[in-house]
Amino acid sequence: MDTAPPPIAPHATLPRHYADDRQRDRFVQALFDQGAPSYDRINAIFSLGSGARYRRDALRRAGLAPGKRLLDVATGTGLVAREAVDILGGAADVVGLDLSAGMLRQARAALPIALVQARAEALPLADASVDLVSMGYALRHVPDLVRAFAEFRRVLRPGGRVLLLEIDQPSNRVALAALRFYLGGVVPALSRLVGRGQADQRMMRYFWDTIDACVPPATIQAALERAGFTGIGCDVQLGVFRAYGAQRPAEG
Known part of the structure:
Protein backbone atom coordinates (compact mmCIF):
# COMPACT_ATOMS: atom_id res chain seq x y z
CA MET A 1 0.00 0.00 0.00
CA ASP A 2 1.29 3.46 -0.92
CA THR A 3 2.08 5.75 1.98
CA ALA A 4 2.08 9.52 1.98
CA PRO A 5 5.53 11.14 1.99
CA PRO A 6 6.63 12.45 5.38
CA PRO A 7 5.93 16.09 6.22
CA ILE A 8 8.69 18.67 5.96
CA ALA A 9 8.88 20.69 9.16
CA PRO A 10 10.73 24.02 8.90
CA HIS A 11 12.79 23.09 11.93
CA ALA A 12 13.03 20.47 14.67
CA THR A 13 11.25 20.79 18.00
CA LEU A 14 12.73 23.60 20.13
CA PRO A 15 12.68 22.32 23.75
CA ARG A 16 13.88 25.71 24.97
CA HIS A 17 10.44 27.09 24.02
CA TYR A 18 7.98 24.18 24.05
CA ALA A 19 8.11 20.53 25.09
CA ASP A 20 6.84 18.87 21.92
CA ASP A 21 5.12 19.57 18.62
CA ARG A 22 1.68 19.26 20.21
CA GLN A 23 2.43 22.38 22.26
CA ARG A 24 3.90 24.30 19.33
CA ASP A 25 0.70 25.90 18.01
CA ARG A 26 -0.42 27.14 21.42
CA PHE A 27 3.03 28.49 22.19
CA VAL A 28 3.40 30.36 18.89
CA GLN A 29 -0.12 31.80 19.02
CA ALA A 30 0.30 33.02 22.61
CA LEU A 31 3.77 34.40 21.85
CA PHE A 32 2.59 36.59 19.00
CA ASP A 33 -0.65 37.56 20.70
CA GLN A 34 1.40 38.98 23.58
CA GLY A 35 4.04 40.57 21.35
CA ALA A 36 1.69 42.15 18.82
CA PRO A 37 1.45 45.65 20.43
CA SER A 38 5.24 46.10 20.24
CA TYR A 39 5.96 44.25 17.01
CA ASP A 40 6.05 47.20 14.60
CA ARG A 41 8.26 49.26 16.91
CA ILE A 42 10.72 46.40 17.40
CA ASN A 43 10.75 45.58 13.69
CA ALA A 44 11.42 49.20 12.70
CA ILE A 45 14.45 49.38 14.99
CA PHE A 46 15.98 45.97 14.29
CA SER A 47 14.94 45.10 10.73
CA LEU A 48 18.51 45.13 9.36
CA GLY A 49 17.33 47.11 6.36
CA SER A 50 14.49 44.73 5.53
CA GLY A 51 11.98 47.55 5.58
CA ALA A 52 9.11 48.87 3.53
CA ARG A 53 11.11 49.45 0.37
CA TYR A 54 12.47 45.90 0.34
CA ARG A 55 9.01 44.41 0.79
CA ARG A 56 7.51 46.69 -1.87
CA ASP A 57 10.24 45.86 -4.41
CA ALA A 58 9.87 42.13 -3.74
CA LEU A 59 6.11 42.31 -4.35
CA ARG A 60 6.64 44.15 -7.62
CA ARG A 61 9.26 41.65 -8.78
CA ALA A 62 6.77 38.88 -8.01
CA GLY A 63 4.30 40.49 -10.42
CA LEU A 64 1.94 42.37 -8.13
CA ALA A 65 0.27 45.17 -10.08
CA PRO A 66 -3.11 46.93 -10.19
CA GLY A 67 -5.85 44.49 -11.07
CA LYS A 68 -4.21 41.58 -9.21
CA ARG A 69 -5.51 40.03 -5.97
CA LEU A 70 -3.15 39.23 -3.09
CA LEU A 71 -3.41 36.89 -0.11
CA ASP A 72 -0.85 37.76 2.57
CA VAL A 73 -0.44 34.70 4.80
CA ALA A 74 0.82 35.25 8.35
CA THR A 75 0.20 38.93 7.76
CA GLY A 76 1.02 39.85 11.37
CA THR A 77 0.54 43.58 11.80
CA GLY A 78 0.26 43.97 8.03
CA LEU A 79 3.78 45.06 7.07
CA VAL A 80 3.72 43.27 3.70
CA ALA A 81 0.03 44.02 3.12
CA ARG A 82 0.63 47.76 3.55
CA GLU A 83 3.06 47.77 0.64
CA ALA A 84 0.61 45.73 -1.43
CA VAL A 85 -2.13 48.30 -0.82
CA ASP A 86 0.23 51.02 -2.01
CA ILE A 87 1.10 49.09 -5.20
CA LEU A 88 -2.52 48.21 -5.97
CA GLY A 89 -3.82 51.67 -5.22
CA GLY A 90 -6.40 50.45 -2.73
CA ALA A 91 -7.31 47.78 -0.18
CA ALA A 92 -10.11 45.95 -2.00
CA ASP A 93 -7.84 43.29 -3.52
CA VAL A 94 -5.76 42.48 -0.43
CA VAL A 95 -6.63 39.78 2.10
CA GLY A 96 -4.56 39.32 5.25
CA LEU A 97 -4.56 36.05 7.19
CA ASP A 98 -2.99 35.17 10.51
CA LEU A 99 -3.41 32.68 13.34
CA SER A 100 -2.78 35.33 16.01
CA ALA A 101 -5.81 37.36 17.10
CA GLY A 102 -3.46 39.90 18.68
CA MET A 103 -1.62 40.49 15.42
CA LEU A 104 -4.90 40.85 13.56
CA ARG A 105 -6.07 43.49 16.03
CA GLN A 106 -2.97 45.53 15.28
CA ALA A 107 -3.41 45.09 11.53
CA ARG A 108 -7.08 46.06 11.73
CA ALA A 109 -6.19 49.33 13.44
CA ALA A 110 -3.83 50.29 10.60
CA LEU A 111 -5.30 48.75 7.45
CA PRO A 112 -8.78 48.64 5.86
CA ILE A 113 -8.16 45.24 4.23
CA ALA A 114 -10.13 42.04 4.74
CA LEU A 115 -8.59 40.09 7.64
CA VAL A 116 -9.10 36.42 8.46
CA GLN A 117 -7.96 34.35 11.43
CA ALA A 118 -6.88 30.97 10.07
CA ARG A 119 -3.95 28.62 9.55
CA ALA A 120 -1.61 28.64 6.58
CA GLU A 121 -2.29 24.95 5.96
CA ALA A 122 -6.10 25.37 6.00
CA LEU A 123 -6.90 28.52 4.03
CA PRO A 124 -10.61 29.50 4.06
CA LEU A 125 -10.46 30.77 0.47
CA ALA A 126 -11.92 29.36 -2.72
CA ASP A 127 -9.82 27.49 -5.24
CA ALA A 128 -8.06 29.66 -7.84
CA SER A 129 -9.16 32.92 -6.22
CA VAL A 130 -5.93 34.98 -5.92
CA ASP A 131 -3.04 35.97 -8.17
CA LEU A 132 -0.25 36.17 -5.59
CA VAL A 133 0.28 34.57 -2.18
CA SER A 134 2.87 36.28 0.00
CA MET A 135 4.36 35.24 3.33
CA GLY A 136 6.79 37.50 5.16
CA TYR A 137 9.27 35.89 7.58
CA ALA A 138 6.82 33.27 8.83
CA LEU A 139 7.35 29.98 7.02
CA ARG A 140 9.36 28.91 10.09
CA HIS A 141 6.14 28.95 12.13
CA VAL A 142 4.07 26.40 10.16
CA PRO A 143 4.14 22.71 11.12
CA ASP A 144 4.53 21.33 7.58
CA LEU A 145 5.91 23.26 4.62
CA VAL A 146 4.41 20.97 1.98
CA ARG A 147 0.87 21.21 3.40
CA ALA A 148 1.08 24.98 3.60
CA PHE A 149 2.53 25.31 0.10
CA ALA A 150 -0.12 22.96 -1.29
CA GLU A 151 -2.79 25.27 0.12
CA PHE A 152 -1.04 28.24 -1.46
CA ARG A 153 -1.13 26.45 -4.81
CA ARG A 154 -4.81 25.57 -4.40
CA VAL A 155 -5.95 29.17 -3.89
CA LEU A 156 -3.75 30.55 -6.66
CA ARG A 157 -5.15 31.02 -10.13
CA PRO A 158 -3.32 29.15 -12.90
CA GLY A 159 -0.16 31.10 -13.57
CA GLY A 160 -0.32 32.75 -10.15
CA ARG A 161 2.78 33.13 -8.02
CA VAL A 162 3.96 32.69 -4.46
CA LEU A 163 6.45 34.99 -2.70
CA LEU A 164 8.18 33.87 0.50
CA LEU A 165 10.39 36.38 2.30
CA GLU A 166 12.82 34.89 4.78
CA ILE A 167 16.02 35.49 6.73
CA ASP A 168 18.67 32.81 6.29
CA GLN A 169 21.99 32.05 7.89
CA PRO A 170 24.94 33.49 5.93
CA SER A 171 27.46 30.94 4.63
CA ASN A 172 30.43 32.89 5.99
CA ASP A 209 16.11 30.33 17.30
CA THR A 210 13.80 29.38 14.43
CA ILE A 211 16.19 31.02 11.95
CA ASP A 212 19.15 29.21 13.53
CA ALA A 213 17.37 25.84 13.32
CA CYS A 214 15.60 26.33 9.98
CA VAL A 215 16.02 23.80 7.19
CA PRO A 216 18.33 24.90 4.35
CA PRO A 217 17.04 26.76 1.28
CA ALA A 218 17.25 23.61 -0.86
CA THR A 219 14.72 21.91 1.43
CA ILE A 220 12.30 24.84 1.16
CA GLN A 221 12.59 24.77 -2.63
CA ALA A 222 12.06 21.00 -2.63
CA ALA A 223 8.89 21.48 -0.57
CA LEU A 224 7.62 23.98 -3.14
CA GLU A 225 8.29 21.45 -5.89
CA ARG A 226 6.50 18.68 -3.98
CA ALA A 227 3.50 21.00 -3.58
CA GLY A 228 3.26 21.34 -7.36
CA PHE A 229 5.03 24.63 -8.06
CA THR A 230 7.30 25.29 -11.02
CA GLY A 231 9.76 28.04 -11.92
CA ILE A 232 11.17 27.94 -8.41
CA GLY A 233 13.89 30.47 -7.66
CA CYS A 234 15.39 32.52 -4.86
CA ASP A 235 16.73 36.07 -4.84
CA VAL A 236 19.40 36.64 -2.18
CA GLN A 237 20.45 40.03 -0.86
CA LEU A 238 23.29 40.72 1.58
CA GLY A 239 23.70 36.97 2.00
CA VAL A 240 20.85 36.96 4.52
CA PHE A 241 17.57 38.09 2.96
CA ARG A 242 15.90 35.52 0.73
CA ALA A 243 12.88 35.98 -1.52
CA TYR A 244 11.65 32.60 -2.76
CA GLY A 245 9.43 32.73 -5.82
CA ALA A 246 7.46 30.03 -7.62
CA GLN A 247 4.50 29.68 -9.97
CA ARG A 248 1.41 27.56 -10.18
CA PRO A 249 1.49 26.04 -13.66
CA ALA A 250 -0.80 27.72 -16.17
CA GLU A 251 -2.50 24.38 -16.64
CA GLY A 252 -3.29 21.92 -13.90
Missing part, protein backbone atom coordinates in the same frame (compact mmCIF):
# COMPACT_ATOMS: atom_id res chain seq x y z
CA ARG A 173 31.24 31.75 9.54
CA VAL A 174 32.24 35.20 10.74
CA ALA A 175 29.05 36.73 9.34
CA LEU A 176 27.00 33.93 10.93
CA ALA A 177 28.63 34.53 14.32
CA ALA A 178 27.88 38.25 14.03
CA LEU A 179 24.27 37.62 13.02
CA ARG A 180 23.82 35.11 15.85
CA PHE A 181 25.21 37.62 18.35
CA TYR A 182 22.97 40.39 17.02
CA LEU A 183 19.66 38.61 16.41
CA GLY A 184 20.15 35.98 19.09
CA GLY A 185 21.49 38.22 21.83
CA VAL A 186 21.36 41.96 21.24
CA VAL A 187 17.89 42.16 19.68
CA PRO A 188 16.09 40.09 22.36
CA ALA A 189 17.81 42.03 25.14
CA LEU A 190 16.98 45.43 23.67
CA SER A 191 13.46 44.31 22.78
CA ARG A 192 12.85 43.89 26.48
CA LEU A 193 13.71 47.56 26.95
CA VAL A 194 11.94 49.14 23.96
CA GLY A 195 9.00 46.72 24.01
CA ARG A 196 6.88 45.24 26.74
CA GLY A 197 9.47 43.47 28.83
CA GLN A 198 10.12 39.74 29.07
CA ALA A 199 7.34 38.74 26.64
CA ASP A 200 8.94 40.70 23.79
CA GLN A 201 12.38 39.41 24.69
CA ARG A 202 11.04 35.85 24.47
CA MET A 203 9.35 36.57 21.11
CA MET A 204 12.56 37.86 19.53
CA ARG A 205 14.62 35.06 21.03
CA TYR A 206 12.24 32.58 19.45
CA PHE A 207 12.47 34.50 16.17
CA TRP A 208 16.23 33.93 16.08
Whole structure:
Protein backbone atom coordinates (compact mmCIF):
# COMPACT_ATOMS: atom_id res chain seq x y z
CA MET A 1 0.00 0.00 0.00
CA ASP A 2 1.29 3.46 -0.92
CA THR A 3 2.08 5.75 1.98
CA ALA A 4 2.08 9.52 1.98
CA PRO A 5 5.53 11.14 1.99
CA PRO A 6 6.63 12.45 5.38
CA PRO A 7 5.93 16.09 6.22
CA ILE A 8 8.69 18.67 5.96
CA ALA A 9 8.88 20.69 9.16
CA PRO A 10 10.73 24.02 8.90
CA HIS A 11 12.79 23.09 11.93
CA ALA A 12 13.03 20.47 14.67
CA THR A 13 11.25 20.79 18.00
CA LEU A 14 12.73 23.60 20.13
CA PRO A 15 12.68 22.32 23.75
CA ARG A 16 13.88 25.71 24.97
CA HIS A 17 10.44 27.09 24.02
CA TYR A 18 7.98 24.18 24.05
CA ALA A 19 8.11 20.53 25.09
CA ASP A 20 6.84 18.87 21.92
CA ASP A 21 5.12 19.57 18.62
CA ARG A 22 1.68 19.26 20.21
CA GLN A 23 2.43 22.38 22.26
CA ARG A 24 3.90 24.30 19.33
CA ASP A 25 0.70 25.90 18.01
CA ARG A 26 -0.42 27.14 21.42
CA PHE A 27 3.03 28.49 22.19
CA VAL A 28 3.40 30.36 18.89
CA GLN A 29 -0.12 31.80 19.02
CA ALA A 30 0.30 33.02 22.61
CA LEU A 31 3.77 34.40 21.85
CA PHE A 32 2.59 36.59 19.00
CA ASP A 33 -0.65 37.56 20.70
CA GLN A 34 1.40 38.98 23.58
CA GLY A 35 4.04 40.57 21.35
CA ALA A 36 1.69 42.15 18.82
CA PRO A 37 1.45 45.65 20.43
CA SER A 38 5.24 46.10 20.24
CA TYR A 39 5.96 44.25 17.01
CA ASP A 40 6.05 47.20 14.60
CA ARG A 41 8.26 49.26 16.91
CA ILE A 42 10.72 46.40 17.40
CA ASN A 43 10.75 45.58 13.69
CA ALA A 44 11.42 49.20 12.70
CA ILE A 45 14.45 49.38 14.99
CA PHE A 46 15.98 45.97 14.29
CA SER A 47 14.94 45.10 10.73
CA LEU A 48 18.51 45.13 9.36
CA GLY A 49 17.33 47.11 6.36
CA SER A 50 14.49 44.73 5.53
CA GLY A 51 11.98 47.55 5.58
CA ALA A 52 9.11 48.87 3.53
CA ARG A 53 11.11 49.45 0.37
CA TYR A 54 12.47 45.90 0.34
CA ARG A 55 9.01 44.41 0.79
CA ARG A 56 7.51 46.69 -1.87
CA ASP A 57 10.24 45.86 -4.41
CA ALA A 58 9.87 42.13 -3.74
CA LEU A 59 6.11 42.31 -4.35
CA ARG A 60 6.64 44.15 -7.62
CA ARG A 61 9.26 41.65 -8.78
CA ALA A 62 6.77 38.88 -8.01
CA GLY A 63 4.30 40.49 -10.42
CA LEU A 64 1.94 42.37 -8.13
CA ALA A 65 0.27 45.17 -10.08
CA PRO A 66 -3.11 46.93 -10.19
CA GLY A 67 -5.85 44.49 -11.07
CA LYS A 68 -4.21 41.58 -9.21
CA ARG A 69 -5.51 40.03 -5.97
CA LEU A 70 -3.15 39.23 -3.09
CA LEU A 71 -3.41 36.89 -0.11
CA ASP A 72 -0.85 37.76 2.57
CA VAL A 73 -0.44 34.70 4.80
CA ALA A 74 0.82 35.25 8.35
CA THR A 75 0.20 38.93 7.76
CA GLY A 76 1.02 39.85 11.37
CA THR A 77 0.54 43.58 11.80
CA GLY A 78 0.26 43.97 8.03
CA LEU A 79 3.78 45.06 7.07
CA VAL A 80 3.72 43.27 3.70
CA ALA A 81 0.03 44.02 3.12
CA ARG A 82 0.63 47.76 3.55
CA GLU A 83 3.06 47.77 0.64
CA ALA A 84 0.61 45.73 -1.43
CA VAL A 85 -2.13 48.30 -0.82
CA ASP A 86 0.23 51.02 -2.01
CA ILE A 87 1.10 49.09 -5.20
CA LEU A 88 -2.52 48.21 -5.97
CA GLY A 89 -3.82 51.67 -5.22
CA GLY A 90 -6.40 50.45 -2.73
CA ALA A 91 -7.31 47.78 -0.18
CA ALA A 92 -10.11 45.95 -2.00
CA ASP A 93 -7.84 43.29 -3.52
CA VAL A 94 -5.76 42.48 -0.43
CA VAL A 95 -6.63 39.78 2.10
CA GLY A 96 -4.56 39.32 5.25
CA LEU A 97 -4.56 36.05 7.19
CA ASP A 98 -2.99 35.17 10.51
CA LEU A 99 -3.41 32.68 13.34
CA SER A 100 -2.78 35.33 16.01
CA ALA A 101 -5.81 37.36 17.10
CA GLY A 102 -3.46 39.90 18.68
CA MET A 103 -1.62 40.49 15.42
CA LEU A 104 -4.90 40.85 13.56
CA ARG A 105 -6.07 43.49 16.03
CA GLN A 106 -2.97 45.53 15.28
CA ALA A 107 -3.41 45.09 11.53
CA ARG A 108 -7.08 46.06 11.73
CA ALA A 109 -6.19 49.33 13.44
CA ALA A 110 -3.83 50.29 10.60
CA LEU A 111 -5.30 48.75 7.45
CA PRO A 112 -8.78 48.64 5.86
CA ILE A 113 -8.16 45.24 4.23
CA ALA A 114 -10.13 42.04 4.74
CA LEU A 115 -8.59 40.09 7.64
CA VAL A 116 -9.10 36.42 8.46
CA GLN A 117 -7.96 34.35 11.43
CA ALA A 118 -6.88 30.97 10.07
CA ARG A 119 -3.95 28.62 9.55
CA ALA A 120 -1.61 28.64 6.58
CA GLU A 121 -2.29 24.95 5.96
CA ALA A 122 -6.10 25.37 6.00
CA LEU A 123 -6.90 28.52 4.03
CA PRO A 124 -10.61 29.50 4.06
CA LEU A 125 -10.46 30.77 0.47
CA ALA A 126 -11.92 29.36 -2.72
CA ASP A 127 -9.82 27.49 -5.24
CA ALA A 128 -8.06 29.66 -7.84
CA SER A 129 -9.16 32.92 -6.22
CA VAL A 130 -5.93 34.98 -5.92
CA ASP A 131 -3.04 35.97 -8.17
CA LEU A 132 -0.25 36.17 -5.59
CA VAL A 133 0.28 34.57 -2.18
CA SER A 134 2.87 36.28 0.00
CA MET A 135 4.36 35.24 3.33
CA GLY A 136 6.79 37.50 5.16
CA TYR A 137 9.27 35.89 7.58
CA ALA A 138 6.82 33.27 8.83
CA LEU A 139 7.35 29.98 7.02
CA ARG A 140 9.36 28.91 10.09
CA HIS A 141 6.14 28.95 12.13
CA VAL A 142 4.07 26.40 10.16
CA PRO A 143 4.14 22.71 11.12
CA ASP A 144 4.53 21.33 7.58
CA LEU A 145 5.91 23.26 4.62
CA VAL A 146 4.41 20.97 1.98
CA ARG A 147 0.87 21.21 3.40
CA ALA A 148 1.08 24.98 3.60
CA PHE A 149 2.53 25.31 0.10
CA ALA A 150 -0.12 22.96 -1.29
CA GLU A 151 -2.79 25.27 0.12
CA PHE A 152 -1.04 28.24 -1.46
CA ARG A 153 -1.13 26.45 -4.81
CA ARG A 154 -4.81 25.57 -4.40
CA VAL A 155 -5.95 29.17 -3.89
CA LEU A 156 -3.75 30.55 -6.66
CA ARG A 157 -5.15 31.02 -10.13
CA PRO A 158 -3.32 29.15 -12.90
CA GLY A 159 -0.16 31.10 -13.57
CA GLY A 160 -0.32 32.75 -10.15
CA ARG A 161 2.78 33.13 -8.02
CA VAL A 162 3.96 32.69 -4.46
CA LEU A 163 6.45 34.99 -2.70
CA LEU A 164 8.18 33.87 0.50
CA LEU A 165 10.39 36.38 2.30
CA GLU A 166 12.82 34.89 4.78
CA ILE A 167 16.02 35.49 6.73
CA ASP A 168 18.67 32.81 6.29
CA GLN A 169 21.99 32.05 7.89
CA PRO A 170 24.94 33.49 5.93
CA SER A 171 27.46 30.94 4.63
CA ASN A 172 30.43 32.89 5.99
CA ARG A 173 31.24 31.75 9.54
CA VAL A 174 32.24 35.20 10.74
CA ALA A 175 29.05 36.73 9.34
CA LEU A 176 27.00 33.93 10.93
CA ALA A 177 28.63 34.53 14.32
CA ALA A 178 27.88 38.25 14.03
CA LEU A 179 24.27 37.62 13.02
CA ARG A 180 23.82 35.11 15.85
CA PHE A 181 25.21 37.62 18.35
CA TYR A 182 22.97 40.39 17.02
CA LEU A 183 19.66 38.61 16.41
CA GLY A 184 20.15 35.98 19.09
CA GLY A 185 21.49 38.22 21.83
CA VAL A 186 21.36 41.96 21.24
CA VAL A 187 17.89 42.16 19.68
CA PRO A 188 16.09 40.09 22.36
CA ALA A 189 17.81 42.03 25.14
CA LEU A 190 16.98 45.43 23.67
CA SER A 191 13.46 44.31 22.78
CA ARG A 192 12.85 43.89 26.48
CA LEU A 193 13.71 47.56 26.95
CA VAL A 194 11.94 49.14 23.96
CA GLY A 195 9.00 46.72 24.01
CA ARG A 196 6.88 45.24 26.74
CA GLY A 197 9.47 43.47 28.83
CA GLN A 198 10.12 39.74 29.07
CA ALA A 199 7.34 38.74 26.64
CA ASP A 200 8.94 40.70 23.79
CA GLN A 201 12.38 39.41 24.69
CA ARG A 202 11.04 35.85 24.47
CA MET A 203 9.35 36.57 21.11
CA MET A 204 12.56 37.86 19.53
CA ARG A 205 14.62 35.06 21.03
CA TYR A 206 12.24 32.58 19.45
CA PHE A 207 12.47 34.50 16.17
CA TRP A 208 16.23 33.93 16.08
CA ASP A 209 16.11 30.33 17.30
CA THR A 210 13.80 29.38 14.43
CA ILE A 211 16.19 31.02 11.95
CA ASP A 212 19.15 29.21 13.53
CA ALA A 213 17.37 25.84 13.32
CA CYS A 214 15.60 26.33 9.98
CA VAL A 215 16.02 23.80 7.19
CA PRO A 216 18.33 24.90 4.35
CA PRO A 217 17.04 26.76 1.28
CA ALA A 218 17.25 23.61 -0.86
CA THR A 219 14.72 21.91 1.43
CA ILE A 220 12.30 24.84 1.16
CA GLN A 221 12.59 24.77 -2.63
CA ALA A 222 12.06 21.00 -2.63
CA ALA A 223 8.89 21.48 -0.57
CA LEU A 224 7.62 23.98 -3.14
CA GLU A 225 8.29 21.45 -5.89
CA ARG A 226 6.50 18.68 -3.98
CA ALA A 227 3.50 21.00 -3.58
CA GLY A 228 3.26 21.34 -7.36
CA PHE A 229 5.03 24.63 -8.06
CA THR A 230 7.30 25.29 -11.02
CA GLY A 231 9.76 28.04 -11.92
CA ILE A 232 11.17 27.94 -8.41
CA GLY A 233 13.89 30.47 -7.66
CA CYS A 234 15.39 32.52 -4.86
CA ASP A 235 16.73 36.07 -4.84
CA VAL A 236 19.40 36.64 -2.18
CA GLN A 237 20.45 40.03 -0.86
CA LEU A 238 23.29 40.72 1.58
CA GLY A 239 23.70 36.97 2.00
CA VAL A 240 20.85 36.96 4.52
CA PHE A 241 17.57 38.09 2.96
CA ARG A 242 15.90 35.52 0.73
CA ALA A 243 12.88 35.98 -1.52
CA TYR A 244 11.65 32.60 -2.76
CA GLY A 245 9.43 32.73 -5.82
CA ALA A 246 7.46 30.03 -7.62
CA GLN A 247 4.50 29.68 -9.97
CA ARG A 248 1.41 27.56 -10.18
CA PRO A 249 1.49 26.04 -13.66
CA ALA A 250 -0.80 27.72 -16.17
CA GLU A 251 -2.50 24.38 -16.64
CA GLY A 252 -3.29 21.92 -13.90
